[in-house]
Amino acid sequence: xxxxxxxxxxxxxxxxxxxxxxxxxxxxxxxxxxxxxxxxxxxxxxxxxxxxxxxxxxxxxxxxxxxxxxxxxxxxxxxxxxxxxxxxxxxxxxxxxxxxxxxxxxxxxx
Amino acid sequence: xxxxxxxxxxxxxxxxxxxxxxxxxxxxxxxxxxxxxxxxxxxxxxxxxxxxxxxxxxxxxxxxxxxxxxxxxxxxxxxxxxxxxxxxxxxxxxxxxxxxxxxxxxxxxxxxxx
Numbered sequence: 001x002x003x004x005x006x007x008x009x010x011x012x013x014x015x016x017x018x019x020x021x022x023x024x025x026x027x028x029x030x031x032x033x034x035x036x037x038x039x040x041x042x043x044x045x046x047x048x049x050x051x052x053x054x055x056x057x058x059x060x061x062x063x064x065x066x067x068x069x070x071x072x073x074x075x076x077x078x079x080x081x082x083x084x085x086x087x088x089x090x091x092x093x094x095x096x097x098x099x100x101x102x103x104x105x106x107x108x109x110x
Numbered sequence: 111x112x113x114x115x116x117x118x119x120x121x122x123x124x125x126x127x128x129x130x131x132x133x134x135x136x137x138x139x140x141x142x143x144x145x146x147x148x149x150x151x152x153x154x155x156x157x158x159x160x161x162x163x164x165x166x167x168x169x170x171x172x173x174x175x176x177x178x179x180x181x182x183x184x185x186x187x188x189x190x191x192x193x194x195x196x197x198x199x200x201x202x203x204x205x206x207x208x209x210x211x212x213x214x215x216x217x218x219x220x221x222x223x224x
Binding site for chain 1: 116142144146151152153156159167169200202213216
């Protein structure tokens with residue numbers, strides 16, 4: 001069974017204070033690791049898909065990296081509008097579904 | 111462009127009442143469709159998925175059911191709601207012919223069973 005563990009559960013940063021979120025996973029035949037952003041009361045918003053170890057993707061202040069066991073979402077010089085819950089999910093080789101972690105609640109204070 | 115619609119946005123229902131949540135996708139054909147539930151303090155839990163009309167796979171046995179009467183329509187139902195059915199219900203779609211394509215979520219329905 002695919003499993004995803006995200007840490008920390010919550011992270012509070014000052015504006016401009018860079019940090020990283022962790023996503024550890026176990027999956028049989030990784031078909032993709034997905035990062036989503038979710039604002040309160042809304043559906044998850046797609047950020048990145050990573051497919052193989054060593055792959056990196058960037059979008060504005062966010063950069064996602066992937067190894068064989070974990071993924072990191074690096075946030076550089078965050079702003080208050082980056083505050084949200086960040087979700088990590090994996091899709092295994094034999095499944096149609098995404099298996100999600102519980103998310104990291106990021107708060108960026110001005 | 112493709113869009114996904116989900117309604118209603120919020121719903122308060124008494125225990126034992128029926129439920130019907132609807133999701134439609136526009137701008138694509140033969141999508142894979144999904145129903146997820148998000149409870150407080152828990153990750154998104156897959157409830158049902160469908161790869162075609164009339165084809166429904168259930169991930170979690172419970173008093174919910176799903177149907178896909180049309181290619182781009184996905185319905186989540188219950189005959190009698192339980193308190194434990196409260197949560198945030200999300201519909202999602204993915205291109206059926208591209209196994210590496212990302213999943214797009216709807217805006218969700220907040221269901222409170224009282």
